[in-house]
Amino acid sequence: MILLLGGTGESAAVAEAIAGAGYQVLVSVATDVPLATGSHANLYHRSGRLSEEAMTSLVRQRHIRAIVDVTHPYASEVRATAANVAERMHIPYLTYVRPASVGGEDDVGHVATHSQAAQAAFAHGKPVLLTIGSKHVAAYVAEARRANVPIMARVLDHPDSVRACCEAGLPEDCIVTGRGPFSVEQNRRLLRQFEIGVLVTKDSGDRGGVREKLEAARLEGCQVIVVDRPELPTSGTCGSLPELIGGLRHCLPTSPPVVAFDLESVLVPEIWQTVAQVTGVHDLALTTRDIADYDALMRERMKLCRAHGLTLARLREIVGTMEPLPGAVEFLAWVQERMLAVIVSDTYHELAGPVVEKLGCSLMVCNGLIVDEEGYISGHHPHHVRGKAAAVAHFQQLGFHVFAVGDSYNDVTMLKTANNGILFTPCSGLVESLSELPIVWNLQELKAELHKCLTEIL
Numbered sequence: 001m002i003l004l005l006g007g008t009g010e011s012a013a014v015a016e017a018i019a020g021a022g023y024q025v026l027v028s029v030a031t032d033v034p035l036a037t038g039s040h041a042n043l044y045h046r047s048g049r050l051s052e053e054a055m056t057s058l059v060r061q062r063h064i065r066a067i068v069d070v071t072h073p074y075a076s077e078v079r080a081t082a083a084n085v086a087e088r089m090h091i092p093y094l095t096y097v098r099p100a101s102v103g104g105e106d107d108v109g110h111v112a113t114h115s116q117a118a119q120a121a122f123a124h125g126k127p128v129l130l131t132i133g134s135k136h137v138a139a140y141v142a143e144a145r146r147a148n149v150p151i152m153a154r155v156l157d158h159p160d161s162v163r164a165c166c167e168a169g170l171p172e173d174c175i176v177t178g179r180g181p182f183s184v185e186q187n188r189r190l191l192r193q194f195e196i197g198v199l200v201t202k203d204s205g206d207r208g209g210v211r212e213k214l215e216a217a218r219l220e221g222c223q224v225i226v227v228d229r230p231e232l233p234t235s236g237t238c239g240s241l242p243e244l245i246g247g248l249r250h251c252l253p254t255s256p257p258v259v260a261f262d263l264e265s266v267l268v269p270e271i272w273q274t275v276a277q278v279t280g281v282h283d284l285a286l287t288t289r290d291i292a293d294y295d296a297l298m299r300e301r302m303k304l305c306r307a308h309g310l311t312l313a314r315l316r317e318i319v320g321t322m323e324p325l326p327g328a329v330e331f332l333a334w335v336q337e338r339m340l341a342v343i344v345s346d347t348y349h350e351l352a353g354p355v356v357e358k359l360g361c362s363l364m365v366c367n368g369l370i371v372d373e374e375g376y377i378s379g380h381h382p383h384h385v386r387g388k389a390a391a392v393a394h395f396q397q398l399g400f401h402v403f404a405v406g407d408s409y410n411d412v413t414m415l416k417t418a419n420n421g422i423l424f425t426p427c428s429g430l431v432e433s434l435s436e437l438p439i440v441w442n443l444q445e446l447k448a449e450l451h452k453c454l455t456e457i458l
Helices: 011-020 052-061 076-089 114-122 137-147 159-167 184-193 210-220 241-251 271-279 294-307 312-320 328-338 349-359 388-397 409-417 428-433 443-457
Strands: 002-005 025-029 043-047 066-069 093-096 109-111 128-131 151-156 175-178 198-202 223-227 258-261 340-348 364-371 377-381 402-406 420-424
Touching: 002 011, 002 052, 011 025, 011 043, 011 241, 052 076, 066 076, 066 241, 076 093, 093 241, 109 114, 114 137, 114 198, 114 223, 128 137, 137 151, 151 159, 159 175, 184 210, 198 210, 210 223, 258 388, 271 312, 271 349, 294 377, 312 349, 328 340, 328 349, 328 443, 340 349, 340 388, 349 364, 388 402, 388 409, 402 409, 402 443, 409 420, 409 428, 420 443
Parallel strands: 002 025, 002 066, 025 043, 066 093, 109 223, 128 151, 128 198, 151 175, 198 223, 258 340, 258 402, 340 364, 402 420
Antiparallel strands: 364 377
């Protein structure tokens, strides 16, 4: 989930572009003023101001993976809060800023602060129109009284905006409300109506109607004072949608990574060894270490099951008494909060199902069994001729980054095919042949290694 801090005219377009790129997006706006925030199926919405603590809590509760800031270019407090939260939560922070509109060729006065703008505006002794919002009106009201010069403010048609102006000392008959951006002619009519000689504005970009203000002021012979934009972060600042989407793709995969787990000896005990112990048919514990040809091994198992009356139903009863390895259920729950877990095993859906259900992992890629009319296993078929590696490759073709975890020789191709392979309690020979892979010896170490891998790709 991406947290998008909106509230500007670009919010909907940016939110829909990010959602269209494959991310889920929570659009957050501070005000209850109706705003277009997009309608893509991957979009979610909330409103209300967020303190740093509230934003941190939201990031934690909604599993936010990155913050994209599309607030107003002058919303420096919000940007600082968002940047602090991102740093605190160790997630990427990107800020989208609409291009500036005021260039060097424009005949305007530039100042860095509202205090400087107030002094410059009222130095001419002409009526002043503020188009800077309602937050910083007080400094201008004080200067207007000192200079004894008329002042007007055009603000958003919302009770909070009007109230802020009144609390700053501006009479209601000096407040004009409306919802921009305004055309050149609308701006000209307002300038003429109040005989304005100085216009104060911010460089809010073309979407903020700045060019129309400048043109209206030029045609009406008004002087213009521009409060320059506050300094922006040196990194993570994007001036276009392609740049923003590219930055997100660089920081985050569009989908959570897949973790492909071998099943037996990683998450549950060895199934055929358990069957051998319960039934006393010790030859059922034979593995490919004893009979290298897997088809021959399965033929021997099928023969032994028939000889001892072990139907698939009876085998499933035995498997149903098995429990996951200690800590496996809690470990998988941790994984599935962050990644997509899939069991990729050479066992069989029909045989392993009862114990896999106890793990809480619903996605399993295994082989299949053929059962005759008497209920005995009579054959088997693989999920793919290339086995486990093919399953990993398929997820990669779908665009997933794949981690793979295995413990035996039949996991080698899967581990090598994955973007990140991890050896779990391997035998010494496997350690030597796959020395380039990280090795873990228990689920706690595996959790730490997966967390490290996840951090690296995010």
